Amino acid sequence: MDALNELKKTLNIQKQEFEPQIITVTMLDSLPTYVLGEQVIRDRTKLAVIIAKLPHDPGIIIRVEDAVPVGFAVAAVQESRNAGFERVTYVPASD
Numbered sequence: 001m002d003a004l005n006e007l008k009k010t011l012n013i014q015k016q017e018f019e020p021q022i023i024t025v026t027m028l029d030s031l032p033t034y035v036l037g038e039q040v041i042r043d044r045t046k047l048a049v050i051i052a053k054l055p056h057d058p059g060i061i062i063r064v065e066d067a068v069p070v071g072f073a074v075a076a077v078q079e080s081r082n083a084g085f086e087r088v089t090y091v092p093a094s095d
Contacts, residue, residue: 018055018057018058019058020058020059020060020061020087020089021036021051021054021058021059021060021061022036022060022061022063023035023036023047023051023060023061023062023063023076023080024036024063024064024065024093025062025063025064025065025068025072025073025076026065026068026093027065027067027068028040032068032069032072034047034076036050036051044075044079047075047076047079048079048082048083051079051080051083051085052083052084054083056083056084056085056086058087059085059086059087059088059089060080060085060087060088060089061089061091062076062077062080062088062089062090062091063091063092063093064076064090064091064092064093065093066093073090077090
């Protein structure tokens with residue numbers, strides 16, 4: 001029983017260590033682009049595939065820079081919801 005409790009504690013600590021993923025929605029070479037870490041994504045479908053594999057518990061932040069088409073930014077929010085993220089935060093970027 002003690003081993004089970006220790007395992008639960010360890011798993012709970014590891015779960016709390018995750019931080020939200022941040023998708024930056026920006027214009028790159030005059031094209032709307034999603035940036036996730038080092039990944040540059042220009043396609044909504046590809047974004048959906050990538051974020052579906054991320055841990056959902058910490059949530060996801062959609063950071064949107066100026067000049068990005070509204071529909072492109074909203075697509076990131078929608079695909080995050082479709083992927084199962086309960087915590088989706090939209091943040092307008094400020095310079």
